[in-house]
Amino acid sequence: xxxxxYSFGKRSAQLLSVVFQPIFIPFYTMLLLFNAETFIxxxxxxxxxxxxxxxxxxxxIMLPTAVFLFLIRKGVIQSMHMHTAAERTIPFLxxxxxxxxxxxxxxxxxxxxxxPDLVLAGVISVGVALVINLRWKVSIHMLGMGGLxxxxxxxxxxxxxxxxxxxxxxxxxxxxxxxxxxxxxAHTPAQVYVGFMIGVAILSGAIMVL
Numbered sequence: 668x669x670x671x672x673y674s675f676g677k678r679s680a681q682l683l684s685v686v687f688q689p690i691f692i693p694f695y696t697m698l699l700l701f702n703a704e705t706f707i708x709x710x711x712x713x714x715x716x717x718x719x720x721x722x723x724x725x726x727x728i729m730l731p732t733a734v735f736l737f738l739i740r741k742g743v744i745q746s747m748h749m750h751t752a753a754e755r756t757i758p759f760l761x762x763x764x765x766x767x768x769x770x771x772x773x774x775x776x777x778x779x780x781x782x783p784d785l786v787l788a789g790v791i792s793v794g795v796a797l798v799i800n801l802r803w804k805v806s807i808h809m810l811g812m813g814g815l816x817x818x819x820x821x822x823x824x825x826x827x828x829x830x831x832x833x834x835x836x837x838x839x840x841x842x843x844x845x846x847x848x849x850x851x852x853a854h855t856p857a858q859v860y861v862g863f864m865i866g867v868a869i870l871s872g873a874i875m876v877l
Contacts, residue, residue, distance in 0.1 A: 680847035684808065687844050688747065690762070692811035693727040693789060694720070696818055700785075703819075705828045710779050719782065722772060726765045734761045750853065752804040759797040766790045781874065785818060788873030792866055806854045806862035812841040813866020820867065821874025 700707050701716050711719070735758055738744045744754040766789055773783035792814055799805050816837045822828040845859045854862075 680850035683844050683847040687808060689807045689811040690728050690731050692815055694723050696815055697723050703833060715776055715778055722769055726769045730765055731762055752800050755800050759793055762793050763790055784873055784877040788870050792869045795865060804858055806848055806859045808848050809845055809859050809862035810866040812844050813863035814870040816841055817867035817870030821871040825875050
């Protein structure tokens with residue numbers, strides 16, 4: 668029985684780690700942002716919204732994944748999880764390049780400046796993680812979850828968006844993802860907490876400042 672509970676817990680942790688892979692977070696952010704009944708929901712036409720979904724899907728998920736699989740095949744990284752700090756430099760730079768291209772494209776579209784600002788904040792988050800990664804391994808899963816929480820904290824503070832229930836759900840979900848990373852021995856508690864706080868600080872700060 669204990670072994671069964673252990674296996675179930677580990678499988679659940681692995682599932683959470685896959686579903687909330689950092690490269691999925693930009694897409695989840697846009698999905699929530701466009702469907703959370705905020706001013707953004709009505710400020711962007713359905714056509715532009717679908718275009719944004721497509722660009723984020725390609726630039727944040729599909730293209731980086733293709734590069735990561737190529738790096739795995741060449742032996743540069745061992746897996747999509749990039750367990751060691753040494754494996755992360757090239758993938759981080761890859762994400763930054765694709766996100767910058769997304770930012771440049773969004774600047775040309777008829778949409779509130781909040782959307783490209785969020786993409787730029789994501790670039791800054793990954794850049795900070797890249798610098799930290801030179802000496803220490805921070806949790807990128809929690810950086811992403813912190814960014815998701817920080818986005819709606821920023822919206823609530825600057826635009827008085829009623830996101831209380833959504834924020835509570837995202838914080839609980841972040842706790843589950845953090846537990847999953849600890850359960851899999853992927854990070855220390857400090858790496859989990861620091862990753863989350865960096866994400867919250869940068870994304871909420873970007874919304875309130877940019």
